[in-house]
Structure formats: C-alpha cells, structure tokens
Amino acid sequence: MTANKPLLYGLVAIVGLVAPFVFPAYVAQFAFAWLFILFALTWDAQGGQMGYNSFGNILYFGVGMYVCIVVMVGYSYNVAEYTAPGGEKAFTFSTHQYIIGLALGTIAGGIASAILAIILGSGILGLRGHYFAIGTLGLGIAAGELAAGWDFIGAGSGVAAPVFPDAMGSRSLFFYFVFFAITVIAFFAYKWLYRGRFGLAINAIRDDEDKAEAMGLPTTHYKTMSWMVSAFFLGLVGGPVGLLIGFIDPRDTAFAGVTFGVWMVLMAILGGKGTIWGPVVGAIVFLIFKEVFWIYLLQWQQVALGALIVVIVVFFPQGIMGFLREQWPERFGHRVEETPLNDMNVRGEGEA
C-alpha cells in the first residue's frame, strides 16, 4: 500500500481537477462530495480517532457560515441594513468586494469557530461517553435557536447570501475549487497530526482515557486541540457553503443538525471510524446513495436514507475500512513478526 501512495494521490488530484470539466452538469454534486469528505474527516477526528461522539460539530459549521457572511457584507456595507427584511436586494457586490470579502470572511469564520471550540471544549470535553454526545447535541440545537432569534443576522427568516458577481463565471465551479482546496488541506493537516504523538494520544484517549491520564498524558490539551482543528475547518468551509447554496436559514442550512449534522456521523461510520481513508470512502459512498435515493425514490428518499442508517449501524458498525482491516489484518501491518531483535547484547546489560 505504501509504495502506491504517490500514485493514489496523483490519481485523486487529477480526478479532482478534471472531473468538473468532464462532467459539467455534476459540478455542484462534486462540490458537495468534497464538502462531505471534509465533514466526515472533521467528525472522525473526535468520533473515530478520539472516541468522543460529537453530535454538535455542526455548531462550528454554522458559526463559520454566519461569521463569514457578516464579515463579507460588513467589508462593503452596513450589516444591519443588509439583513433587514428585503434589504439585501439593494446591495450588489463587485468582483473585488466579493473576493476580498469572501477571503476575510472565510478566515474569520475558521478562527471564530476555533476559538469557540477552545472555550466550549474546556467545559464540555470534561463529559464522557453518552453525556458528551447529549451535551453536544444540545449545543447545535441551542445555536440554531439563538441564531433564529437574533435580528442582526436576519433572525428566523434567515439571510440571503451576497449574489455571486456575473463577471466571475460559474458559481458552482468556483466553489467546487474552494471546497476542493479546503478539503485537501484538511486531509493533509489530519495526516500530519495523526502521524506522531497527537494521533496516538487521541487513540489512547479513545481506548482508555483513565489509563492515558494515569500515564501522564495531558489529555485535556489533546482533546481541546482535536476539537479546535475540526472546528477550524468546519468554520472555514461554512461561509463558502452558505454562498453556494445562496440562502442561509438558521435551522436548515447553518445549524442543520438533522441533515449535515447526522450525515457527518454516518459517513464516518460507513467508511470506518478511526482511519484516515475511511471518512473519504464513506463520504463518497454515502453521497452516491443519497443522490440515487433523491432521483429514484423521490418522496421516499428520507425513508430510504433512514433505512440505510439502520443497516449501517446494525450490520456495518466497523465500516468499510474497518471491515477490510478485520478481513486482511496482515495487509494493514498487523502480524506476528518472528524475527528476534538482533541487538541482543543490549538485553544482557539491562536497559539502564
């Protein structure tokens, strides 16, 4: 597997760059594929690698989305006038205003979410198991209700995203590459984090947190850091998603717990929790299922999706990568190695 890695990455990069031009009709779906991979990756950093099943990561997505829109509008106009009912119709964005505003807003969204994760994490990450899951579930719902009651950001009637300037060409294609870039950066960021102590430490927390503490690991730092990284990437991508969809509803787009919030969990489980490729595979397979259901089972799509969830949880709890690892453990390097340690003289002297 190791030898083929450059080949694999090259292949993914080529597909990623070429696909939207070969199948222009599916650009939006491809954009969502990258988004879903990012969702699954960021969720897996807690739910899979660290054993903290978070149902509230959607919070950071929503916060990033709102922060981005507010910063982007605020860069050029008065936010309160823009979010007043019907107000956004009076405002147009030039290419310059749109690009600079988007860049500032996206970064601000990521940073705001990351800071929020540090603050919330110091309290909520003290909860364990089911209590953490329920606590985070509350976070996402509460955030949606708060946003729906705040006039400055459009309250319950939501806010329309700034209109994409005609001069910039295809909106879908533009955001396809934004999602592509963010997801690729996130993938390698996680890969870098998982390669060394960080990866093993959060795995240790998953397997036995009391033991990890007893061994002197600064578990609180690791947990907060893991959540912060996920929050950053979710916050980063939130704004662009809002702009691609075009309208931000507090409960259905930004803090969409029952759709995006549940899907990110499902995709990670489907692909295989606790592996770096699991979320990638899971997101793609899930998206295919979802699109097929929406096309061929219209009106029954939610039922079919619900049935899929049940099937995954009952029959596939270890996911695709987990299943493969169970079937062929040697392929993943888990084997008995009979060759003795050649440096035997060290043993005689003791380890002092």
Next chain:
Amino acid sequence: MSQLLEVSNVSKTFGGVVANDDISIQVPEGAIIGLIGPNGSGKTTLFNSIVGYHPIDGGSIRFQDKEISSLRVPDIARLGMLRTFQQTRIYGEMTCVENMLISTPTRDEGFLGLFRDHRAEDMEKAEQLLDFVGLYSKRLLFAGDLSFGQQKLLEFAMALMNEPKLLLLDEPTAGINPTLINGIIDRLKRANADLGITLLVIEHNMRVIMNLAEHIYCLAHGQLLADGPPDVLRDDQRVIDAYLGAH
C-alpha cells in the same frame, strides 16, 4: 536512605464506609515495598489516593518532599510516579508498539511536544522493552488481541517506558500462570536493580511478595494492621488471623 514517598495519616471514606483510616507508610528510594491485606482492606483505595484519582479526607502524601495530595492524576504521573491497574488497562485498539510509543515520558514536553513525530530512539527503546517482557514478536498485533497475562506484561513494559521514579503495581501476578510468575518476579527485580525504579507492590500471592519485598505493610478493615520485613510479618499472628478470618 531518604523517603521517596511518605504517606502520613491518610484517611478516606466513601459515604459511611471507612476505606482508609489514618494510614501511614514510607517508601524509601530504591526499595521494593509490599502492601498486602484481605480483599476489601483498602489497598487499591490507598493506591488511588496516592496517585490522585480521588481527593483524600485527611492526612498528607509527599513525593520527593513535595505535597501531592491536591494534584491531579496526570500531574502526579508527570512527576515520575506511575501506577498499573488491577484490571489490566492497555490501549486495546492500538498495536503493542503504539502502546509503547505513547507511553514515553511527558515530563519535559512543552506545547509543541503534542505534535511531534516519534523519535528513532523511542522506537528502539520500545522494541527493547517489548523484548524484555517477551512480546517482541507480537509487537504489530493489537494489544486487545493479546491474552490477559500478555496484556499484564505489556502494561508493565509501558510503565517502564515512562521511566518512572516510583512504580505502583496493583497485583502484577494476578491471573498469570505459575511459570510466568517467576519471570515477572525476575523482571520486577531487574527493573528495580538495573533501572533504579522504586516499587510499591500490592500482591495477594504470598510467595511472590515474600520473595520480592524487603518491607511489607499489611492492611485490614481500612487500618494498618502490621508492618515489617517479610519473615517477621509471615509469623505475625494478627496478619494470619486477618487472612484466615479468625476473630
């Protein structure tokens, strides 16, 4: 010899149950000290109190002349005092080598240490220690797939990897077959002699503890019943009564 660990008049109650009542023990640097007592006599509670797992109700615990009774578990572990668990605890879904690599000392690790890669010398040491406990050939298997005895050995190797000054072992030979027990005694003694690790050992197996420890404390009903060298304690009528249930 200076005292590495000094437990003075420690008490701990859970509701109405007095688990530890005014217990004082001393662990000199470089020694192997035993802690025995019938089931429910408060041995593991004392361990938990020492390593900061729960707050104590009264008394003081000093490690290297520093009061540690109000510190948290990871902070105490970073000072160089480690414990193993009676119900063996390893990271089941990680390989043995990974279990070892994450057990390196975190004492002088700053913030950036959270993200660093594994060092070559850590890997080398991990493999040597796995070889020391006879698990080298299984190093790439998941720790959770090992037998109970092997997990116990792995947990011991992980503790050594951390280079503690004091190691608290909670029944290191429980559930291990008699032939392997000799190996464990040998390895504990070597860890003490070669690596300079002070040991405080809870043990039910009298043959093991009499062989291993130079000084033994005996608890019963949460109180310190007796203490002394193994051969003195062995003949102490109170200890025999406590174990055999005489009244």
